[in-house]
Amino acid sequence: MSGTLTKQRIQVDTSGPDFYDLAGLLTDDERAVQEAVARFVDERVLPIIGECFEQARFPDELVPEMAALGLLGPTLHDYGCAGLSYVAYGLIMQELERGDSGLRSFASVQSSLCMYPIHAYGTDEQKQRWLPEMAQARAIGCFGLTEPDGGSDPGAMKTFARRDGGDWIIDGAKMWITNGTVADVAIVWANTDDGIRGFLVEKGMPGYEARDIPRKMSLRASVTSELFFDGVRVPDANRLPGASGLAGPLGCLTQARFGIAWGAIGAAQACYREALTFVQQRDLFGATLDHRQTIQVRLAEMVRQITMAQLLGWRLGQLKDLGFGHHTQVSLAKWNNVRMALDIARDARDMLGAGGISVECSPIRHMLNLESVITYEGTETIHQLVVGRQITGKAAF
Ligand code: TGC
Ligand code: FAD
Numbered sequence: 001m002s003g004t005l006t007k008q009r010i011q012v013d014t015s016g017p018d019f020y021d022l023a024g025l026l027t028d029d030e031r032a033v034q035e036a037v038a039r040f041v042d043e044r045v046l047p048i049i050g051e052c053f054e055q056a057r058f059p060d061e062l063v064p065e066m067a068a069l070g071l072l073g074p075t076l077h078d079y080g081c082a083g084l085s086y087v088a089y090g091l092i093m094q095e096l097e098r099g100d101s102g103l104r105s106f107a108s109v110q111s112s113l114c115m116y117p118i119h120a121y122g123t124d125e126q127k128q129r130w131l132p133e134m135a136q137a138r139a140i141g142c143f144g145l146t147e148p149d150g151g152s153d154p155g156a157m158k159t160f161a162r163r164d165g166g167d168w169i170i171d172g173a174k175m176w177i178t179n180g181t182v183a184d185v186a187i188v189w190a191n192t193d194d195g196i197r198g199f200l201v202e203k204g205m206p207g208y209e210a211r212d213i214p215r216k217m218s219l220r221a222s223v224t225s226e227l228f229f230d231g232v233r234v235p236d237a238n239r240l241p242g243a244s245g246l247a248g249p250l251g252c253l254t255q256a257r258f259g260i261a262w263g264a265i266g267a268a269q270a271c272y273r274e275a276l277t278f279v280q281q282r283d284l285f286g287a288t289l290d291h292r293q294t295i296q297v298r299l300a301e302m303v304r305q306i307t308m309a310q311l312l313g314w315r316l317g318q319l320k321d322l323g324f325g326h327h328t329q330v331s332l333a334k335w336n337n338v339r340m341a342l343d344i345a346r347d348a349r350d351m352l353g354a355g356g357i358s359v360e361c362s363p364i365r366h367m368l369n370l371e372s373v374i375t376y377e378g379t380e381t382i383h384q385l386v387v388g389r390q391i392t393g394k395a396a397f
Contacts, residue, residue: 015276016269019307022314026087033088036069037095045099050359052221056214058102059221060182067137071096071107073115079131081115086325087317090262094313098266101369102222104259109178110134112256114141114187117198120251121242126200130185142183142210144174144201144227145249151176152382153397154189155246159229161190161199166236168192168199170207170229176376180210180225187240188229189249198240198248207232218372254327257377258320261333262313264341265306267370271341271348271363272302278352289351298351302344309337328390335383342370 012019023031044062052059066072070082071092077083084092089111097104115134118126133139145154159172170190180186186201186208201208207230216224240248276299279289289295312333319325345367349356357364374380382397389395 014303015273017272017303017306018310019303020311022310025314026091027085030085030088030091033084034091034095037071037092038098040065040069041095041099045096045103049100049103049221050362050365052102053100053365054220054359056216056220058106058182058223062103063106063137063140066103066107067135070135071111072137073111073119073131073135075111076115076119076131076135079119079127080135081131085317086258086320087314089259090313090317093259093263094266094269096266097263098270100221100365101263101267101373102219104263104266105178105219105222108256108259108263109143110137110141112259113143113252114185116255117143117187117240117243117248117252118200121198121240121248123237123241125237126240130200139184140179140182142177142179142186142225142227143249143252144177144180144186144188145253146174146176148173148175148226152379154249155196157189157191157196159188159190161192161197161234163193164233168234168236168239170199170201170232170234172229174227174229176213177210177225177227179223180227181212182223183210186210186227187252188227195245196243196248198243199234200238200240201229201232201234202238205232205234218368220368250327253377254330257330257334258316258325260373260377261309261316261330261337264337264370264373265309265313267366267373268302268306268309268337268341268344271345271366272299272306274362275299275302275348275351282353295351298347302347305340305344309333309340312336328386331378331383331386334377335380335387338370338374339380342367342374345370 048059073081074084075086075089093104096107115131118130147157161168161170184203188199188201189196209228210225213224279295282289316325316329316333345363348363349367352361355361385397
């Protein structure tokens with residue numbers, strides 16, 4: 001990591017905001033990645049995303065462009081993946097979620113929850129078959145862990161895979177699965193006589209069905225589905241041999257939660273920027289709103305919160321790039337940064353007055369999206385209890 005912090009460079013940027021010049025800590029490559037994704041979001045995502053949210057439509061026309069930019073599986077090495085740093089991955093997620101959490105969700109699931117387990121736990125054959133296709137978005141994945149009876153305690157899953165000669169027979173159901181109906185392959189976690197194992201269940205396998213979950217008020221520009229397994233026969237060649245026990249799926253979640261911790265910063269930045277622009281123009285009681293003390297306190301509070309989240313994300317990325325980064329540190333960052341973004345989105349929505357309830361303004365869309373983000377990948381309470389267990393040594397789940 002070659003920082004470029006110099007006396008000339010240091011500047012207090014309140015527009016990003018980048019109050020502590022985090023850009024000065026990035027390598028040239030990381031800055032280039034961030035700029036490319038920022039341009040993609042500004043030019044391709046922002047002009048259409050309000051309408052997509054309103055129409056509950058995932059903008060799948062953008063997926064090939066995301067693949068062309070190298071945004072799918074970006075930290076993975078070989079198999080057509082970019083092999084970028086974790087800080088670069090964080091920046092990608094930050095910029096995508098500045099556009100919309102749905103787009104970041106798509107990238108999180110494809111990269112961290114589907115390509116990562118194939119890369120980390122799969123056979124050579126599975127890697128050769130799926131990873132280049134997934135990096136190019138010619139194959140889409142989904143990750144089935146949560147079940148209808150409760151997601152916070154995945155160890156209690158009921159989906160079961162029983163051995164039948166050289167095959168496995170899977171029965172059960174998964175709920176709230178991002179990309180479920182569009183996926184060519186589902187990473188399915190099932191109990192077996194030997195504990196939890198991961199399987200690659202392919203679209204079209206008899207007995208496997210995915211259905212969309214309609215009427216969502218959050219993450220409307222994202223596909224969320226139910227998966228059903230009715231005696232699905234899966235060859236042993238589709239089992240992930242390197243994954244054994246709950247640590248298998250939880251290891252993937254650590255990757256995705258890292259990306260969410262950064263993504264939330266992007267959503268908060270979008271809300272802050274929109275609120276700032278508004279109060280600089282809204283003329284009330286003889287002056288624009290940015291003259292008012294309470295408005296300034298609220299903006300200052302946003303910058304304080306975003307800055308702390310940025311520092312947390314950057315240090316976590318640095319730790320991961322050095323080969324460290326404990327999953328409890330990831331939990332703390334996911335909890336802190338998503339809570340921060342949700343609070344800022346709600347406050348920004350209020351600062352925009354009545355206009356803030358329109359889909360033409362981004363804070364209400366981000367706010368509604370973040371209601372999912374604070375629940376998925378481990379609820380806020382679960383992450384607080386993970387950190388509590390790390391402190392006390394006692395599990396209070
Ligand atoms: P516990 O005893 O703590 O752990 C079992 C084994 O796993 C290891 N481990 C982890 N490894 C890697 N990363 C983590 N985050 C890990 N947490 C635990 C642990 O060391 C142990 O290993 P071993 O070798 O000793 O067996 O398990 P527990 O049953 O007590 O559960 C702990 C708890 C509650 C924290 C866990 O179950 C949990 O995280 N629950 C939340 C579930 C969750 O986050 N689900 C997310 C589903 S996917 C999703 O939401 C995708 S949204 C995607 C999008 O659209 O962006
Ligand atoms: P529950 O586990 O039933 O929790 C309900 C409430 O109880 C929460 O407030 C929780 O914090 C609290 N609670 C739980 N346990 C305790 C405790 N011990 N002490 C105190 N309070 C507790 N899952 C996937 O597998 N793959 C996906 O791709 C995926 N995508 C998703 C997309 C969206 C849009 C959403 C909303 C969810 C998605 N999920 C996915 C599911 C998500 O991971 C779960 O919703 C989440 O883990 C919580 O599970 P639950 O909804 O069953 O809530």
